[in-house]
Amino acid sequence: MNSSVDIAVEAMRQSNPVPDPASLADVMMRPEVFLTTTKETTPAMSTTQQTTHPPTGETPHRRRNLTALVAAFAVVLVVGAIVALLAAAQTQESATPTDVTQAFIDARNAGDGESASAMLSEGAKIDDTGANTKVALASKTEWFGAVGWEWTIVDCEESPALAGTQVHCTYAHDNAWSRAVGLDQVNDGGTFTFVVADGTINSFFHDWQQTTFSPAVWEVFIPWVRDNHADQIPVILSDECCTAITTAEANAVWQELTEEYVAEIEANS
Amino acid sequence: MAGPYRGRETWRGLMDPNANERFTRLYTAHYLAVLAYCARRVNRSEAEDITNEVFAVLWRKMDRFDPESPLPWLYRVALGLIKNRRRATRRTVALVSKLGAVGKRTEDAVDVVVVRRERDREVVDVLERLSAPDQEVLRLSIWEELPAADIGLVLGCSTSAAEQRLHRAKKRLAWKLSPILPRSSPSPKSLEEGGRP
Numbered sequence: 001m002n003s004s005v006d007i008a009v010e011a012m013r014q015s016n017p018v019p020d021p022a023s024l025a026d027v028m029m030r031p032e033v034f035l036t037t038t039k040e041t042t043p044a045m046s047t048t049q050q051t052t053h054p055p056t057g058e059t060p061h062r063r064r065n066l067t068a069l070v071a072a073f074a075v076v077l078v079v080g081a082i083v084a085l086l087a088a089a090q091t092q093e094s095a096t097p098t099d100v101t102q103a104f105i106d107a108r109n110a111g112d113g114e115s116a117s118a119m120l121s122e123g124a125k126i127d128d129t130g131a132n133t134k135v136a137l138a139s140k141t142e143w144f145g146a147v148g149w150e151w152t153i154v155d156c157e158e159s160p161a162l163a164g165t166q167v168h169c170t171y172a173h174d175n176a177w178s179r180a181v182g183l184d185q186v187n188d189g190g191t192f193t194f195v196v197a198d199g200t201i202n203s204f205f206h207d208w209q210q211t212t213f214s215p216a217v218w219e220v221f222i223p224w225v226r227d228n229h230a231d232q233i234p235v236i237l238s239d240e241c242c243t244a245i246t247t248a249e250a251n252a253v254w255q256e257l258t259e260e261y262v263a264e265i266e267a268n269s
Numbered sequence: 270m271a272g273p274y275r276g277r278e279t280w281r282g283l284m285d286p287n288a289n290e291r292f293t294r295l296y297t298a299h300y301l302a303v304l305a306y307c308a309r310r311v312n313r314s315e316a317e318d319i320t321n322e323v324f325a326v327l328w329r330k331m332d333r334f335d336p337e338s339p340l341p342w343l344y345r346v347a348l349g350l351i352k353n354r355r356r357a358t359r360r361t362v363a364l365v366s367k368l369g370a371v372g373k374r375t376e377d378a379v380d381v382v383v384v385r386r387e388r389d390r391e392v393v394d395v396l397e398r399l400s401a402p403d404q405e406v407l408r409l410s411i412w413e414e415l416p417a418a419d420i421g422l423v424l425g426c427s428t429s430a431a432e433q434r435l436h437r438a439k440k441r442l443a444w445k446l447s448p449i450l451p452r453s454s455p456s457p458k459s460l461e462e463g464g465r466p
Contacts, residue, residue, distance in 0.1 A: 005439050005440060012411050016309065022301060024301055034296060110403060
């Protein structure tokens, strides 16, 4: 029978708003018409590469209409390109420190350690639940992804700092274990504090509060692993209770155990 | 369902010393796929504009364009253009909001027009509540039917990273959709063991 993931994937497949690209064929210009308009607006190619307009067999009247259409399209294309270029330039200038930190959180939520780490400067000061280097943060981010951790920013406040702008954010969070037992995202007072300069994060401090969340999930999941896969405890924990190993190999085991745990709860609830 | 994926095999067969001819073949082979890609993410009018921009970019780069897989390259260009437009739209909405008016996302229109069933609408709503990276990797895999290697080319990451992102995004999609979809069947192992942890 299908898993919940298979069902979700199939539901998304069925919701494809354009299941058949051929249904859009009515708007497709002939390539020679497209080329004509494009060459008029982008004369960057060498002249030897440009061809004369191919014979179309169209009447002069139709050709005039076509020329008018082509001219109108060319104007739209040029204006559109200028607007897009201006927008891109403006975006680069206007990315706020909070935008930068949100991009970091997005990468973190995606479990993309490589991207999250790349947003930090070389030598950045890092303190993220035991991770103090970019490499450690990357593997910790992958671990967060393996157990389905997600952070939703509640509020961020910017203030001047010595070396840039400080961004202090409160958040709510959950993970696969908490969702499995039906807990909503919790806002337990944890915060992220960044210092951002020139679009780069120069420091990242995670104030991790465990008063609510940990008892609810960690202290349920780990005993479940002990009961069902005791042999895996040394693979995923570096001590008896509390410190996760976050190597790629260990993260794969974390992910497998989490999936089994979640499936079992789902099946029995 | 989408047509068969034809990205990887096309480019080598299209090699031709004549740029016009090469462009024409690429345009003919991939225009509708790129248009569909755009129409799955923005409204129809914007999709047409962006698709034309994509092929204008392709034409400008024809003299130095030689990727193994042209379709992921074209998708990557389209993704960049869509992101630029969304940023511009967000700024416009923010400005309108500051002025006291209420902005409406341009993406809404396409869904209203093309989503055929209520559950599809709900699924798309849930999809849009995922993070942008999750949405994109899911669309590339499920709607564009790209293999992981080509998803990596579009997103600028390795194949294994694309696989991992996709795996996690599917899990998150399943979680978000669980309230509106039928429950999965329990595995035999779970039934045997029984009980909550």
